[in-house]
Amino acid sequence: MRVIEGFPSAKEVLSRQASTEPYPVSPALRQRLKRMFGLDEPELVVRQIIDEVRQRGDAALFDYTLKIDGLRLASLEVSKSQISRAYRKVAAEVLAALRLAAERVRSFHSAQRNTVGGVALPGLRQLVRPLERAGVYIPGGTASYPSTVLMTVIPARVAGVREVILVTPPGPDGKVPALTLVAADIAGADQIFSVGGAQAIAALAFGTGTIPRVDKICGPGNIFVLLAKKLVYGVVGIDGLQGPSEILVIADETADPACCAADLLAQAEHDPLASAILITTSRRLADAVNQELERQLATLPRREIASESLENSGVVVVVASLDEAIELANLYAPEHLCLMVDGAPAYIERIVNAGCIVAGEKATVVLGDYVAGPSHVLPTSGTARFGSPLNVSDFMKLTSLITVDEASLKELGQAAPVIARAEGFEAHARAVEKRRPASQ
Secondary structure: EEEEOHHHHHHHHHOOOOOOOOOOOHHHHHHHHHHHOOOOOHHHHHHHHHHHHHOHHHHHHHHHHHHHHHHOOOOOOHHHHHHHHOOOOHHHHHHHHHHHHHHHHHHHHHHHHOOOOOOOEOOEEEEEOOOOOEEOOOOOOOOOOOOHHHHHHHHHHHHOEEEEEEOOOOOOOOOOOHHHHHHHHHHHHHHHHHHHHHHHHHHHHHHHOOOOOOEEEOOOOHHHHHHHHHEEOOEEEOOOOOOEEEEEEEEEOOOOHHHHHHHHHHHHHHOOEEEEEEEEHHHHHHHHHHHHHHHHHHOOOOOOHHHHHHHHHHHHOOOOOOOHHHHHHHHOOOEEEEEEOOHHHHHHHOOOOOOEEEEOOOOOOOHHHOOOOOOOOOOOOOHHOOOOOOOOHHHHEEEEEEEEOOOHHHHHHHHHHHHHHOOOOHHHHHHOOOOOOOOO
């Protein structure tokens, strides 16, 4: 990875505005869109897909699955028998690991659920209500992501959502991967539909003959999923616009170069667009990590993807102090932040912009990806400045409840009409005065 020396140069590189389009559009993708849709702008294509699904429902879903994925589906919904058969295709050790992960995710979010309570003051309360129906998007196509199934469906279930609808692209054989189906069953999804892309998001937002309309859509996806979520927001809620994976490691001279490199590669292998950044106070460590990256890349099955990621977005920053490193980290607001420094716990409170903080050399982002407990669906592209990880509160809403007795009316009933008339709303003022005794 390229090395940047000094705080001023690093600040220039790491300063960013949260982008609404974190996925760059390659010339090859534009050409493919032009051939397929007659349009080369992804957002225009997504608008077309949404309009078609809204108007034609299931028929549009079948047509787009054939057009985009080259698959002619017989059915959109995955049957219970298909889910049962999927268990026979998953190794026992993988099942055991998924069940352990599910229990950890469930335990963490159950504990969080117990902390989500309404405000309670005399005459005032906030009522906590789960959403009626949530839609969960799980990436797929050429791979399966059972961990993402657990990290999205389980928080919805713990929140008390009545129905959880899962959509995911079919694989090359036209079927949803067994791992995805088993994870969905373990997590408690009510229905699973074999459809992906912008058309799946549109189906969840507007409903079709087969896929029910939901109240909120959660889960990561590619540029078309991201754009579709952005365009249907307002018709339904969304959890956020998750882009490619990011990791920022802060390390001092005590850090293990092999561990630093391993964590950087663990995120770089996700996607050529993933970002891997190391900020260190030690030039010796910077050089050692770069050497480790080359060594570990040589035996990595996904080395081409990881290499492209490091070449595109990989950066090693050498600064004079941990104070400068922390300031840069807060400026960048990464999805994942690793503190590999001596006395790491002492620095945690100073990290204010990060989706997830992993502190200490024994901890790694990968444990958070799979089994630690908190959801791995995190804010990206700088949105950790204001965004949060997916959690039970994403699947809940608050309703304010106001009750007024005679004493409260006496106290408040004088001020409200005054403010109402100051704003020019006479009917507002009279609505309060109608309730006050004549003596007041």
